[in-house]
Amino acid sequence: MVACLCVLGTKAWERKGVTFSGSIQSDMLVPRHDNGTGAEKTGSFLTNTYADLLLQSQYINAGARLEFLAYPLPGFENDFKGWGVPHFWMKGNIGKAELTVGTFYEQFGSGFILRTYEERALGIDNALLGGRVVVKPIKGVTLKALSGVQRRYWEWNEALISGADAEIGLDEFFPVLRKNGTGITLGGSWVNKYEKSDEKIYLSPTYRLRLPKFVNAWDVRASFSRGPWNVMGEYAQKSDDPSFANGHIYRKGSAAMLSGSYSGKGLSVLLQAKRSENMSFKSTSVETKSIGISSAINHLPAFTQDQTYALAAFYPYATQLAEGEWAYQAEVGYNFKRKTLLGGRYGMNVKANLSYVRAIDRQFYDGDNLVQKTNGYTSKFFKWGDDTYYRSFDISLSRKLSKAFKLNLMYVNQRCNQSVVKGHGGIVHTNIFIADGKYQFSPKVTLRGELQYLRIKEDQGDWAYGLLELSLVPHWMITVSDMWNCGETNLHYYQGLVTYNVAQHRIQAGYGRTRAGLNCSGGVCRMVPAHTGWTLSYNYNF
């Protein structure tokens, strides 16, 4: 019904030179009590439903989003619950300027000092409500200025966030660079948080903190590219910002990153290093509201692999914004050519990734003087701290063995400090073996299967996982899987899903168990409790 109305509406608007488009995403769960997994029946019907609408014309675009989260899926923060139209915006193009009024997302550079974004799986939506101007006065130059308040679920935080960003592509000004195929981009940003807070933070029953009204952050960056080579560096700094996250210290925060990559014929190499400390930057000083994943003004990417295979994603890493970290990542990929000794008849791809995250050096003041305590700690830039937060090595091999059969093998070795990532659990070591095969019976029928095994001495011991996925193009996909804890509980987390695609509609129905665990994306995680029940997902784009 809604879809039909949308189609009719679209056609009517198109006749007037206005394009009307949008999307609907609805994930539903009918939870059931499960004695085996301990899953609770947290309601009779839960859903996270979003409907986006977009109107586009020659000069003005406008959009809005309806969110129905009054009975949300399990694992989101309490304040996530609600419904309404939290997004509404209008964007106009005037000459070389673009003006946005309403809600918007923005990122300066790598996001060290500003990144507002939406990640529905995690319940993150830290859009700004206010205004933004983007000007491109001459080719190669982009200037941005913005100001607004940040969304925290169903309210807007009191702090006013303002900022500006400039980026210049030097190759547009120096033809010799263009001629040599060299690109140099320089950028700089500044962000200011202004908050006149009533929050009273006591260090003792006698003394409370004087909190700064303004917090400033700046960022400079440069990138160089030539042929297959690319080098990028970025440095950001933040002024004193005492908060719950940093233990109420008056100390500057900083983040420095250097990244180099090569992407030539068949070979790709990526090397990255990052040091950050005291970079938690939130748009509220109300302590109870600042806990959790909401209200973040910035984002520091994790230099670890975002694993997609179920067992490899068991022990993810979350960036330690306040504590800081030294993070390193190296990745090498190579394509062995077809009809060579190693490449075989169809070629072979090998990828390896090594991630290492370590604490930074922090020497805390150990006395009783409250003022001294507010200085926090001293830290030598290049010195490591004692703790390894995360280490991961994985290697994957992807090869087509015949015209119809493709095999992907993967080995993952992890050492994760759970006490750092989720507050308890100590250090866990994993060895994970994965085989993923896909066989195409006909152009319309494909069967994919996964076998995974996780070897671990700590936590709940070993796990095994199997999946079968039958694709019947163009409409159907049937998936069955089972995750089995063979180390301690002997529990099976089974799941069955049927997916149907037609035109712009996608419907998925299923039943199954989901284990309790961390769900992470880009170094940000949320804890999802165990749940069991019927699921239904509907997606529609128009």
Add this chain to the structure above:
Amino acid sequence: MLKRYTYSILALVCLLLTGCDRIAEDERLIYDPIVLEDNQNDIPEEGKPEQTKRVVLLEDFTGQRCVNCPKATDIIEQLQEVCGDAFVAVGIHGGPTAFAGNANVVGLKTDIGDEYYTHWNLEYQPVGLVNRHAPINYTEWIEAVKEELVKPATLRLKGTAVLEDNTITINIDAQGTNGTVDGKLQVWLLEDGIKALQLMPDNKPADQAYIHNHVLRTAVNGTWGEDFSIKEGETERRTMALDIEPKWNREQLSIVAFVYNDQGVQQAAKTKVEIIE
């Protein structure tokens, strides 16, 4: 011309917003002590009973696997030192970081603790309820206690508890001092000085011999207490009994009684269990 103005305004806005607000080291702390209202000696209004001070109740939702919970305990100890008997803290071991124990390690988790954790819809630990208002982070407890201490009390509450053989006999005496109070009377049993495992903050090793104080052991009169109503000037006594469990240290037991309603906790009292040999 228009372009030039636009850029100038943008630059000016940037400069104005870049207000420098660095706070010098000697200006970071503001002296703002807790002042305890001693209205015990005030002359009561004509026809009114003698007024009493308000005792503030903090329900600390804690767990042995909660690394930051010892920081919350530090705050509680500071408040106890400053506020004395005007402040009562209860450590409720429930929720995901509470530990039920096993053959080798003592656990302090209780079913009632879990029930309270779920009821208040809590989502992290440590977290606390000061006089049963909205859950707040432990860094906000001092401010909340200060605010509650200055509110007028509506009733006087006093408890006595005597342990004879294995039974504690509890008497709770109440007197209405200001208007009528309708709500519930809740009585809990606490234990101090329990030596048990506790995970520690700042990547410090777990403390196997951490001393846990004011640990909620059980509710004497049901999870949510019993109906209670008192008018100004009235007095009332409630008597109840509780059989103690062998694992509890009888030397370290105390009773906490409080009256609460939709406006929060109206009054609280704590008393040590007296042992009669």
